[in-house]
Amino acid sequence: MxxxxxxxxxxxxxxxxxxxxxxxxxxxxxxxxxxxxxxxxxxxxxxxxxxxxxxxxxxxxxxxxxxxxxxxxxxxxxxxxxxxxxxxxxxxxxxxxxxxxxxxxQLTSAERGFSLMQDSPLDMRFDRSTGQTAEEIVNFSSEHELADLIYQLGQERRSRKIARAIVRARPVKTTVSLANVIEQAVPRAGKLHPATQTFMALRMYVNREIExxxxxxxxxxxxxxxxxxxxxxxxxxxxxxxxxxxxxxxxxxxxxxxxxxxxxxxxxxxxxxxxxxxxxxxxxxxxxxxxxxxxxxxxxxxxxxxxxx
Ligand SMILES: C[S@@+](CC[C@H](N)C(=O)[O-])C[C@H]1O[C@@H](n2cnc3c(N)ncnc32)[C@H](O)[C@@H]1O
Structure with missing residues (x-):
């Protein structure tokens, strides 16, 4: 395309x-x-x-x-x-x-950190000059905060399991390592990678998309x-x-x-x-x-x- x-x-x-x-x-x-x-x-x-x-x-x-x-x-x-x-x-x-x-x-760029298919640092900011990166959110939020944002923004029912796995695996530095942690924690159901909803939730949170x-x-x-x-x-x-x-x-x-x-x-x-x-x-x-x-x-x-x- x-x-x-x-x-x-x-x-x-x-x-x-x-x-x-x-x-x-x-x-x-x-x-x-x-x-x-x-x-x-x-x-x-x-x-x-x-x-x-x-x-x-x-x-x-x-x-x-x-x-x-x-x-x-x-x-x-x-x-x-x-x-x-x-x-x-x-x-x-x-x-x-x-x-x-x-x-x-942005999704396919090798260094922006939006895609779970390309290994890169977990950034995800639209404006790279300001704000917290996805890496900071993933590594410094509480398990409860992570679970909530994954559930609310990603509409991911397995958010608690995913948040627990992320917290256990910290530090998580790159997109592919995060995708792997999630894939090990929750089984693949259908075509969608099990980390897709979590990646979307993190991107929306990092960029305050709803606000x-x-x-x-x-x-x-x-x-x-x-x-x-x-x-x-x-x-x-x-x-x-x-x-x-x-x-x-x-x-x-x-x-x-x-x-x-x-x-x-x-x-x-x-x-x-x-x-x-x-x-x-x-x-x-x-x-x-x-x-x-x-x-x-x-x-x-x-x-x-x-x-x-
Ligand atoms: C789907 S793309 C737009 C593609 C564009 N219509 C084109 O034809 O190339 C959405 C764009 O909105 C920008 N964006 C998202 N949230 C924004 C915000 N809060 N303020 C300004 N730009 C934002 C993103 O950086 C991205 O470039």
Whole structure:
């Protein structure tokens, strides 16, 4: 599979309904797969590319160099969204994209510590300049704390057994040694490696993914221009539930219209080509009020659809 494969690309573009003169923010730039397609559709508009991961951003910047001043890049966590936009002189955006989770580049990188298939130090931080590493969590948390985070974030029923085995095996320094400790403690059931859920839980804990997502969702209403659209892609049921709650609240409060009454799933063809996309769900909300351009927001989506067909 192409390392730059952007998930649900055609659906993201359809729901964002990019207009050439407007302002967009990609909160999860990664390698810039979605950003590139947004940038191609801009003339006088602007795209702000954010990500917590400096290394990904640098790669994205190289890939998107041809778009010059139309795009700017900034290392920024979700919790810094408003501040980052203010620093860049942007008050409101017409489109916001959040493609949550981890990128394929991060997963397959030999030294980032996200993957149980590649032996590397247990790091797992999106932003390697700050915060605790997975190694610190694994070696210095109590058995009880480990069991709780593996259960809550990894939805792993065997969390107590796994936590006990980890504590007995300490110090555990690398991804493969952690995967082996878990595999010895709990039997393999089905295709999934028995350490998969624990690795996901550690990554989510290290990067405070739930807290960051909650902070992002809190800031969205303050940064959306009237008629603007926010598109969220989630892979994890916990993330999906948190996103759904905020979307429903915006709709209840009359701030936004939900353009996806039910979540949108990837087409079967995409799932066949990219198995990692099988659990993704897309949600889109459009802010109330007149759009800033000549076409009112929801008409804009319909027009774009017709133009694209
Ligand atoms: C699934 S990838 C995005 C891939 C991207 N859409 C593409 O097409 O290349 C998710 C990205 O979100 C970033 N990320 C995750 N949590 C973040 C946070 N709290 N703040 C900023 N970026 C975050 C990760 O570093 C990663 O690069």
């Amino acid at each position: 192409d390392a730059h494969y952007p998930v649900m690309l055609s659906e993201v573009l359809e729901y964002l309904a990019v207009r050439p003169d407007q302002v967009y923010v990609d909160c999860t730039t990664g390698l810039g797969g979605h950003s590139m397609e947004i940038a191609k559709r801009l003339t006088t508009g602007r795209l702000i590319c954010l990500d917590a991961d400096r290394e990904s951003l640098e790669k994205a910047q190289q890939r998107l160099a041809e778009f010059g001043g139309r795009i700017c890049f900034r290392q920024s966590r979700f919790s810094q969204l408003r501040q980052s936009l203010t620093d860049l002189g942007v008050d409101r955006v017409d489109g916001l994209l959040a493609d949550l989770g981890v990128s394929r580049m 960051e997502l909650e902070s992002l969702l809190e800031q969205v209403p303050a940064v959306m221009a009237p008629g603007g659209r926010a598109v969220f892609l989630s892979f994890h049921s916990g993330e999906s539930g948190i996103t759904k709650k905020s979307f429903q609240q915006w709709a209840r409060e009359g701030r936004a219209e939900l353009l996806t009454k039910h979540v949108v799933k990837p087409q079967q063809r995409e799932v066949r080509e990219n198995a990692a996309s099988r659990s993704v769900t897309l949600r889109c909300a459009q802010w109330r009020g007149p759009a800033s351009g000549p076409n009112e927001g929801s008409k804009r989506g319909a027009q774009t659809k017709q133009e694209e067909r």
